[in-house]
Amino acid sequence: MKKLENKVAVVTGGNSGIGLAAAVLFAEQGAKVAVTGRDQQTLDSAVKEIGHEAIGIIGDVSTVSQIEATYKKTAETFGKIDVLVINAGVFIPGALADFTEEEFDKTSDINFKGVFFSVQKALPYLNDGASVVITSSALATMGLGGTSVYSATKGAVITLAKAFSIELAGRNIRVNILSPGPIVTPIMTRDGATPEQFEKAKSGMASKTVVGRMGNSEEIAQGFLYLASDDSRFMLGGELLLDGGMRIKS
Numbered sequence: 001m002k003k004l005e006n007k008v009a010v011v012t013g014g015n016s017g018i019g020l021a022a023a024v025l026f027a028e029q030g031a032k033v034a035v036t037g038r039d040q041q042t043l044d045s046a047v048k049e050i051g052h053e054a055i056g057i058i059g060d061v062s063t064v065s066q067i068e069a070t071y072k073k074t075a076e077t078f079g080k081i082d083v084l085v086i087n088a089g090v091f092i093p094g095a096l097a098d099f100t101e102e103e104f105d106k107t108s109d110i111n112f113k114g115v116f117f118s119v120q121k122a123l124p125y126l127n128d129g130a131s132v133v134i135t136s137s138a139l140a141t142m143g144l145g146g147t148s149v150y151s152a153t154k155g156a157v158i159t160l161a162k163a164f165s166i167e168l169a170g171r172n173i174r175v176n177i178l179s180p181g182p183i184v185t186p187i188m189t190r191d192g193a194t195p196e197q198f199e200k201a202k203s204g205m206a207s208k209t210v211v212g213r214m215g216n217s218e219e220i221a222q223g224f225l226y227l228a229s230d231d232s233r234f235m236l237g238g239e240l241l242l243d244g245g246m247r248i249k250s
Contacts, residue, residue, distance in 0.1 A: 002028075002029045002030035003225060003229040004026055004030045004082075005031075006030065007026075007082040008032050008034075008074065008078040008079055008080065009023070009026045009033050009034070009082065009083035009228065010035075010071065010074050010083070010084050010122075011035045012035075012059070012070070012086050013036065013037060013061075013088030013089060014035030014037065014085070015035055015043045015045075015056065016037070016042055016046065016185070017183070018087065018135070018183060018185060019087040020035070020046050020050070021217035022220070022224035022225070023035050023046065023054065024049060024221070025218075025224070026083065026224075027050050027051060029225060032052070032077075033054040033055075034056075034073070035050065035054065036059040036061075037059070038059070043056035043057075044056060055074070057069075057073055061086075061088045061110055061115075061117070061118055062109035062114050067117055068121040071125040072125070075125050080125055080127045081126050081130060082126075082127050083130065083132075084118075084122055084133070085133045086115050086119065086133070086135065088118075089135060090107060090111060091150050092106065092107050092149070094146060095145070095146055096148060099148075103149070107150055107153055111150070111154065112157065115134055115157045119132060119134075119175070128171045129171070129172045130173045130174075131176070131227060132161075132164070132175040133176055133177070133227045133228060134160070134161050134177050135177075135178055135179075135180070136154045136155075136158055136177045137179055137180065137181075138179050138181040138182075138243035138246045139154060140155040140157075140158055141155060141158075142246075142247060158179075160175075161176060161237055161239075164237075165236040165237035166237070169236070174233070174236040175236065176232065176237065177238065177239040177240065178223050178224060178227055178240045178242065179241045179243065180215065180220050180242050181215060181242065181247075182205035182206065182208065182209065182243075182244070183214060183217060184214050208249060209243065209244035210245025210249050211244040219242065220242055223240050223242050226240065227240060
């Protein structure tokens, strides 16, 4: 039997990268899938790749009024939600001395506030026994120059998952964290990096892991599937770290 047979899953930021890989795998495992993103073209492409009658919904998690609309459309189309992956996020690097208030607010609004209200607004649409998975990062507990704000927001959501798990235990809703390390995703080339710059960046990030390489989206998708399914039914408020040994090498 497929692990998500007859389940309804929502993946925010599911139009590319690890979110898309998770959505594809969920659909293959029997779920009815809705993905969100801020770009219609990439959403349309993602829905085509996912197949299985998946739907795409335009939405920005930094705008609270748009969050509930995502769940309402999903419920109207598929029914109430069994799996919620909160994956929408932004990475804005910058040194302490140079980081602007605008950059701080954008990072916090999407990576922290967006996560909090993505869970809060989902509550009326979640089935009892649902699984909520929040994407954090291996950087959440590391001190790496130029990533202070991003790392802090990713550390904050680990704390949210623990507190949410306690508050939602009465409904048997589990909230867990998946923390990827360096992963090859489209975001690496989105800003127009040349092939040479791309390979140099990959080499630099690979050197920070014990395994000596970056991970791929499909490997992370398997982690999402574990946390979404009953395989992880005894895990709540926990963190699944898939970083190739990045933390232990730091």
